[in-house]
Amino acid sequence: MALESRMTDLEIRLTHQEAAIDGLTRTNLEQQKLIEQLQHELDRLRAFIQELSSGPAGSASDEPPPPHY
DSSP states (O other), X not given: OHHHHHHHHHHHHHHHHXXXXXXXXXXXXXXXXXXXXXXXXXXXXXXXXXXXXXXXXXXXXXXXXXXXX
């Protein structure tokens, strides 16, 4: 009887561990998807900033002061 009880306990533990592993795997996949989305957004923002900094307007120091100065 003690052996059967121990086997049942081990089966219950295994079931809980499998559920925990499945949950961690789902969380990991969700986080990876989010990281990829954020990386894409970061790349887009970097390209936008690069475009702004190399645009035709140039820097503010290149512009002459306004006429009221």
